[in-house]
Amino acid sequence: MTVLKGMTWSHPRGYDPMVACAALWSERSGVAIDWDKRSLQDFESFPVEELARAYDLIVIDHPHTGQIVAEGCLAPLDTPDRAEEMAAIARGSVGPSFASYTMAGRQWALPLDAATQVQAWRPDLLDGPVTGWDAVIAQARAGRVVLPLRPPHVLMCVMTFAANLGRAPAPVETHGFLDPETGAEDSARLQELAALVAPECHGMDPIAAFEAMAEQGSGLALCPYGYGYANYALDGFRPHRLAFGDIPVLGTNGPCGAALGGTGIAVSARSSHVAAARDFAYYVASGPVQAGPYAAAGGQPGHRDAWTDPRINARFLGFFRNTLATLDASYLRPRHDGYMIFQQAASEVLDAGLKARTAPAALTAKLNEMYQTCL
CATH class of the missing domain: 3.40.190.10 (Periplasmic binding protein-like II)
Incomplete structure (x- = not known):
């Protein structure tokens, strides 16, 4: 069995849904993912380039985008064979979440978690x-x-x-x-x-x-x-x-x-399993998974399918419905190197x-x- 290493951030919202979705993915694909976690403060400041040496999958913060493009430490996700899936995820973006990981004509991460x-x-x-x-x-x-x-x-x-x-x-x-x-x-x-x-x-x-x-x-x-x-x-x-x-x-x-805040799922350019890691990134960022097992495990999805789902809103006291206007009109921070x-x-x-x-x-x-x- 192929075993990937993933890094996310230390909070039930950041860790639990990744573990839950990885378990489902392992049953489906035969690829296992071991997840580590780091503090929120570390998540907001630690260089992605260092993480890319040790992990196949990395949950990142969009203001790092310019830096990671300059360093070449992440593998772009916009491959020709994924055009339709990419377009579907882009259409499901909450606010500028999808665009926040776009730079130099490439897509460096997929929205995993949306916040502002x-x-x-x-x-x-x-x-x-x-x-x-x-x-x-x-x-x-x-x-x-x-x-x-x-x-x-x-x-x-x-x-x-x-x-x-x-x-x-x-x-x-x-x-x-x-x-x-x-x-x-x-x-x-x-x-x-x-x-x-x-x-x-x-x-x-x-x-x-x-x-x-x-x-x-x-x-x-x-x-x-x-x-x-x-x-x-x-x-x-x-x-x-x-x-x-x-x-x-x-x-x-x-x-x-x-x-704007939130997180994206990215793939290390240093990984020996780029294709396998990319497969999981598309899986966990897709509308059905975001509105299904990802949200069910306590995640805060990055896909509009989840934000507009009445069942999810009922469970979370209307969190998604009641903050959607703010997120859709949120401000995208600078992202240059x-x-x-x-x-x-x-x-x-x-x-x-x-x-x-x-x-x-x-x-x-x-x-x-x-x-x-x-x-």
């Missing part, structure tokens, strides 16, 4: 989602808000604020990151909210934030901006069940501009600036300077 910044609330503490900034601040003043501010999530908040107001970060025509005239407003808005939440938020990613909301005795009612995790909407997953919906809007453009260095460094500068109450205009100028350097 959305809002989460405790339905036993709030009647429903908040709809605007004033409501967010009111809840924060009452001590009921948690906000993931651990790098890179602090930077994702600024991106979402800017894009939601129609001034998406990193416009090509200026080669800057934030609009020099209005970017300070985005930094100031984040500074206002960060000052009202617990200092522990600076060490939290979305998983930690949702764990804090869902634990026994928690009085945290709202996470207004954080990457959605459908698992926390499952009955019995944690002591308190969370509900999810579109982001609170800042202007008049609706729930648009949330910084060098961006990942900027993302980490800029997140650290922004986080430190929030703690030190640095003037928003100065923060914006520093981020713009750093972005021009990464280009």
Whole structure:
């Protein structure tokens, strides 16, 4: 039996569906897959090129795309014999998930998991989602808000604020990151909210934030901006069940501009079993599998067939239906080679600036300077 090695990320949403689908694939194809997992922080920053030396299949984050193309460490998935399957997966893309792995005319991964910044609330503490900034601040003043501010999530908040107001970060025509005239407003808005939440938020990613909301005795009612995790909407997953919906809007453009997240399934160019690994990638990214065993195992699918399935939505408290508008209108981050260095460094500068109450205009100028350097 051929045995492939796969690397995903350490959370039930990232690991359990891969193991479940691999077991089904093994029965069907005779190819087994052993899955390892790494932390979310490692997933967001560890070089894919190093993983490609050790694994056949790699679950990746789309901002790495430019880097992996430059390094040549992944095998493109758009082979002629897969044209129809590729087109079907592209049609099933939720928001720009499929496009996020397209670069230099090739497809480097297939959407496996779709996510963007959305809002989460405790339905036993709030009647429903908040709809605007004033409501967010009111809840924060009452001590009921948690906000993931651990790098890179602090930077994702600024991106979402800017894009939601129609001034998406990193416009090509200026080669800057934030609009020099209005970017300070985005930094100031984040500074206002960060000052009202617990200092522990600076060490939290979305998983930690949702764990804090869902634990026994928690009085945290709202996470207004954080990457959605459908698992926390499952009955019995944690002591308190969370509900999810579109982001609170800042202007008049609706729930648009949330910084896209999610994951894709990629194949190492160093693998001795590229064809076998590619076969599994197409299998696990296909609509029937995404809406079937992948979702059933607790995954957060990347295919529209699952997001619009009434049975799946009923099980997850409407998570997919209630956040689909935000995901479809989400903002695709820069992906050029060098961006990942900027993302980490800029997140650290922004986080430190929030703690030190640095003037928003100065923060914006520093981020713009750093972005021009990464280009």
